[in-house]
Amino acid sequence: MLEQKDFDLEKAVLIGVITKDQDEVKSKEYLDELEFLTYTAGGEVIKRFTQKMDMPNPKTFIGTGKIEDVQQFIKENEVGTAIFDDELSPAQERNISKLLNCKVLDRTNLILDIFAQRAQTSYARTQVELAQCEYLLPRLKGMWTHLERQKGGIGLRGPGETEIETDRRIVRDKIALLKDKIKTIDKQMAVQRGNRGKMVRVALVGYTNVGKSTLMNVISKSEVFAENKLFATLDTTVRKVVIQNLPFLLTDTVGFIRKLPTQLVESFKSTLDEVREADLLLHIVDISHPNFEEHIESVNKILDEIDSGDKPTIMVFNKIDAYKPEPFDEDDLIVEKTKANYTLEEWKRTWMGRIGKNALFISALNKKNLEEFKKRVYDEVREIHVTRFPYNHFLYPDYEEEL
Known part of the structure; x- marks a missing residue:
């Protein structure tokens, strides 16, 4: 499915879990889709990791032994990005980033990044930026040190590059401004639909x-x-x-x-x-x-x-x-x-x-x-x-x- 283009694709590993609500077949389907999302965003999947669990680990999403396997593979193969199939909590994201010493994304962050790439009009860009800011807000704590070694790529387009060092108040102000902007455009579009x-x-x-x-x-x-x-x-x-x-x-x-x-x-x-x-x-x-x-x-x-x-x-x-x-x-x-x-x-x-x-x-x-x-x-x-x-x-x- 993946083809080598004129540019170098960003190396990534995928991580998912098999639970009572998501069996092995369904987990594979979701990881197939996650791989297509990664390719769409400009990445190349080198390996997939899955683990059977009753429920995700509240600290590191997957177990200690499995995270060590991922850590070793990332180090040996110089992988820059680890992508998790489910949304990570802010605490999980920080903990995993420290252990893996690479960029850590979840499915939400990956989709937001694709939207940031694909948005063409001012309206679409505003909508994506609003979604990114709302995703970013609870993740501000400790995020600056986590990102200071990163140099762009998947998941780092849009407000993540410019708002990361700001405090919650500034991000909330930005969210309010974006919502006002969307309301203004909505009124214009409603008039267009009426016409x-x-x-x-x-x-x-x-x-x-x-x-x-x-x-x-x-x-x-x-x-x-x-x-x-x-x-x-x-x-x-x-x-x-x-x-x-x-x-x-x-x-x-x-x-x-x-x-x-x-x-x-x-x-x-x-x-x-x-x-x-x-x-x-x-x-x-x-x-x-x-x-x-x-x-x-x-x-x-x-x-x-x-x-x-x-x-x-x-x-x-x-x-x-x-x-x-x-x-x-x-x-x-x-x-x-x-x-x-x-x-x-x-x-x-x-x-x-x-x-x-x-x-x-x-x-x-x-x-x-x-x-x-x-x-x-x-x-x-x-x-x-x-x-x-x-x-x-x-x-x-x-x-x-x-x-």
């Missing part, structure tokens, strides 16, 4: 890296940045789309992720106003990902948090061209068939079939089944439009009719 007229609003939602931006480019014929990395786009993009003379607004939103930092959910809630105010949600799912059902649950959980879980939704299962079920021998009476062995046709006979016309299977990249997708979106948008403005329903006939 968009009476068009139906459709929002693309989904887990990160499921192909939302690629689909946006295909449908709206625009050039929204798309890349095979997590959180390729942070800024909300709105485009006017016309399908068979029916215009509507299509919004591409920031991707979700499991264990999304609470600081980011809070600071990006205003960006998610586009989702809250949408008339229709297109929930894009990467069906080729082995954990796509869990991704759906994560997205639905966040939609519920922003009071958007009950909106009209079409499930769009993307990347059907990349879907490959694991081989299964029907004559093998010992091995039981699992979801990993399901073909697409078998998946369509599961809970997906009960969704009926609100389950679509496409490939945005290869433009497979896009006519069916356009027809379904057209029908839904038309129904919303006609319900809202019954006097002009004759402007938008059924999709099949010639205009």
Whole structure:
């Protein structure tokens, strides 16, 4: 998965735990995702460490023996960064940093760093900076000595470089200023949303890296940045789309992720106003990902948090061209068939079939089944439009009719 680029990737080790709430399989899934996050941030994972525990050690997250193993490996291989899969407390972070004598990050810090890299507009940068400051505030104590030997890299962009030597009062003042700035921009954006007229609003939602931006480019014929990395786009993009003379607004939103930092959910809630105010949600799912059902649950959980879980939704299962079920021998009476062995046709006979016309299977990249997708979106948008403005329903006939 990792490729050597023109620049040197930062060496990192990953550390996770196996608990009663997170078994070995789930721990591996989370570490796979953490490795992709590390690559997205500009790092290269040299080794993974896991430990079975009833609960994380309150002082060092993992046990004494395991931390010694990590310490020895880091020293022998000149690794500069240790990344933990769960959020560390300020005390744990300080204790581990002293023992490992290297940069210590947790999943939250890593995601914040990727957001800091990817934020393009002033609004996105302000939101990220607010989240970073809120993360930084409880970690100020002893952080200056911990960081004086570090020279930048993953996890050290943004306010961490300029605010680290300040006291809590200054950081709190900065947080207050950023919140005021966001409120001002929110008012401007609310006015912009109000000025968009009476068009139906459709929002693309989904887990990160499921192909939302690629689909946006295909449908709206625009050039929204798309890349095979997590959180390729942070800024909300709105485009006017016309399908068979029916215009509507299509919004591409920031991707979700499991264990999304609470600081980011809070600071990006205003960006998610586009989702809250949408008339229709297109929930894009990467069906080729082995954990796509869990991704759906994560997205639905966040939609519920922003009071958007009950909106009209079409499930769009993307990347059907990349879907490959694991081989299964029907004559093998010992091995039981699992979801990993399901073909697409078998998946369509599961809970997906009960969704009926609100389950679509496409490939945005290869433009497979896009006519069916356009027809379904057209029908839904038309129904919303006609319900809202019954006097002009004759402007938008059924999709099949010639205009």
